[in-house]
Amino acid sequence: MDLFEYQGKQYFARYDIPVSPGDIAETVDEAVAIAERIGFPVVVKAQVKVGGRGKAGGIKLADTLDEVRTHAGNILGMDIKGHTVHRVWIERSSDIAKEYYASFTLDRPNKVYLGMLSAEGGVEIEEVAANNPDAIAMLSINPLDGLSLEQARTWVADAKIDDIAREQTAELLVKLYRCYVEGDCDLAEINPLILTPEGKVHALDAKVTLDENAAFRHPEWDEYRATETEDPREKMAKEKGLNYIGLDGTVGIIANGAGLAMSTLDVVNQVGGTAANFLDIGGGANADVMAAALEVINADPKVKSIFVNIFGGITRVDEVAKGIIEALRRVEITSPIVMRLDGTNAVEGRALLAEHLNDTLISEPTMLDAARKAVALANA
Amino acid sequence: MSIFIDENTKVIVQGLTGGQGRFHGLRNKAYGTKVVGGVTPGKGGTDVEGIPMFNSVKEAVEATGATASFVVVPPKFAAAAILEAAEGGITFIVSITEGIPAHDEAVTFNRLVRDFPQVRLLGPNCPGIISPGKANIGITSGDIALPGGPVGIVSRSGTLTYQALHELSQQGIGQTTCVGIGGDPVPGTNFIDALKAFNDDPETKAVMMIGEIGGSEEERAAEWIKANMTKPVVTYIAGVTAPPGRKMGHAGAIITGSSGTAQAKMDALAAAGVHVCLNPTEAGEKMVEIVRGL
Numbered sequence: 001m002d003l004f005e006y007q008g009k010q011y012f013a014r015y016d017i018p019v020s021p022g023d024i025a026e027t028v029d030e031a032v033a034i035a036e037r038i039g040f041p042v043v044v045k046a047q048v049k050v051g052g053r054g055k056a057g058g059i060k061l062a063d064t065l066d067e068v069r070t071h072a073g074n075i076l077g078m079d080i081k082g083h084t085v086h087r088v089w090i091e092r093s094s095d096i097a098k099e100y101y102a103s104f105t106l107d108r109p110n111k112v113y114l115g116m117l118s119a120e121g122g123v124e125i126e127e128v129a130a131n132n133p134d135a136i137a138m139l140s141i142n143p144l145d146g147l148s149l150e151q152a153r154t155w156v157a158d159a160k161i162d163d164i165a166r167e168q169t170a171e172l173l174v175k176l177y178r179c180y181v182e183g184d185c186d187l188a189e190i191n192p193l194i195l196t197p198e199g200k201v202h203a204l205d206a207k208v209t210l211d212e213n214a215a216f217r218h219p220e221w222d223e224y225r226a227t228e229t230e231d232p233r234e235k236m237a238k239e240k241g242l243n244y245i246g247l248d249g250t251v252g253i254i255a256n257g258a259g260l261a262m263s264t265l266d267v268v269n270q271v272g273g274t275a276a277n278f279l280d281i282g283g284g285a286n287a288d289v290m291a292a293a294l295e296v297i298n299a300d301p302k303v304k305s306i307f308v309n310i311f312g313g314i315t316r317v318d319e320v321a322k323g324i325i326e327a328l329r330r331v332e333i334t335s336p337i338v339m340r341l342d343g344t345n346a347v348e349g350r351a352l353l354a355e356h357l358n359d360t361l362i363s364e365p366t367m368l369d370a371a372r373k374a375v376a377l378a379n380a
Numbered sequence: 381m382s383i384f385i386d387e388n389t390k391v392i393v394q395g396l397t398g399g400q401g402r403f404h405g406l407r408n409k410a411y412g413t414k415v416v417g418g419v420t421p422g423k424g425g426t427d428v429e430g431i432p433m434f435n436s437v438k439e440a441v442e443a444t445g446a447t448a449s450f451v452v453v454p455p456k457f458a459a460a461a462i463l464e465a466a467e468g469g470i471t472f473i474v475s476i477t478e479g480i481p482a483h484d485e486a487v488t489f490n491r492l493v494r495d496f497p498q499v500r501l502l503g504p505n506c507p508g509i510i511s512p513g514k515a516n517i518g519i520t521s522g523d524i525a526l527p528g529g530p531v532g533i534v535s536r537s538g539t540l541t542y543q544a545l546h547e548l549s550q551q552g553i554g555q556t557t558c559v560g561i562g563g564d565p566v567p568g569t570n571f572i573d574a575l576k577a578f579n580d581d582p583e584t585k586a587v588m589m590i591g592e593i594g595g596s597e598e599e600r601a602a603e604w605i606k607a608n609m610t611k612p613v614v615t616y617i618a619g620v621t622a623p624p625g626r627k628m629g630h631a632g633a634i635i636t637g638s639s640g641t642a643q644a645k646m647d648a649l650a651a652a653g654v655h656v657c658l659n660p661t662e663a664g665e666k667m668v669e670i671v672r673g674l
Binding site for chain 2: 112267275282283313344367
């Protein structure tokens, strides 16, 4: 789960990482009240989970209450690359002497943590990485050892962080590492991490991705989940515990396992169709989950046929079959369903469905046959 | 021959008294796997359909001589269960649990590397391993596999592992071993580990490798194949038309560059001399052609 900037900053604050004083506003009046409270000048920042906010006019400096009113009024409701701005973050403006970059993430190939630190932070960090990789000091951290302040001190020197900022940056990195690990982040990134003319170091932006598998030990994440704005189809799917991504095609896809779901999209595409969605019912799905999946797909008006591609492993095909029968009883499925069912308890599953088969509930022997049938029905 | 396990491998099931553990543990036993015990704290002294239960892995290993464990426990407890298996003397651990926090996986993997270098972990979030006709540890439906070789299968995706087995078995082509390494960020066993073992196994004559988008394991496997592999490899990478995955901020772009896409992986594998196919059926057909030409 990606956090908004303001949530990332609030998350950082829990770990004592210095951020600019600020607060979140959903209305112009709230924005004005916050600015009055924290003092001028302030920055009004659009909260969207997409880059390029500044260039789109979503970040504005304000010296007076009238300017806050004007900017907040313009930015709230603004569309930035397809994302509507519902909230603005109002924070005390900071003067910037230097911009650094700091992040922690997983080094997948080496199965350890990777810290990245650069004295050349800011919006061009990806170009820095491509053209001048030596400007980024990489630190490999074994999860069993963690990051000590001593190591962080060596690291900031390697990264050529300005002398005046070194001790503060080293301390901040230790806190950011704690946030990354104890906070169960997939990514904890600060860009820019700034040095002010007064010699203070703090996070001017926050990019945090949380590992949703760890949600069970983070009750504080509930509020972040509440603000996840999504495609209405995705919202409905999420409420039913399904892994769904909406697309623009006409063949609704239901598969078990992300790999098979992706492969189903590939095959539909190869035989001349387009997928309306990606939907993985996950491992061990029962009849309820299967019925919910059909209901979600059925609610998408673009769908012309539904391809149910199941290869049972931990998922039992008889459970899937019961779900299909249950869904047919519960709601009127408006598109024909083409099924391909194999794997654990497939014989039992096919037997359950045998008496329900007709020209809107079709069983095909192979994945390719089923894809061709579903695409033909969608394109008819 | 088979890799990692064979007909003599003695297996315990951690979580045999749970719903999934019981269903799949008993299925593994019915397949012919030597399932010699189960572990659930507090259930020691009882049995599950004749399989003796123990309170700890250590007790189970002492009583049965098991060397492998099938860990079927919920995500919250999975990391601790894996470490308990290693501490208890197990050397081959299969973890099928989906949804283990990434940091738990990273810590567990590194603990194994540092303190238990003789232990191999398969998974987490994988379907397990099947050596057709010999042993099945995991959630794969045994009836889709065909004994006798000569193909080895290694796959990152659970359901596509079954698809790969099915495509070959339907054509009468058997498998030596089918290894599901799982798609989680920190897999205990990776493509290269399995490829090496297949390369060294005289009965495996060709290998099918099923990958998917994300990460760089396929690219690394391609490098290894180019330098070391003496047997033909057929591959399929899922996700050519998949919606773009989660963005990992700048850090993701910095680490992976252009790698991670299906196309980048297919290009790397093709350059290493691997037969790259566009869907599982095509991969199956290609493998049939290769095996018939051996």
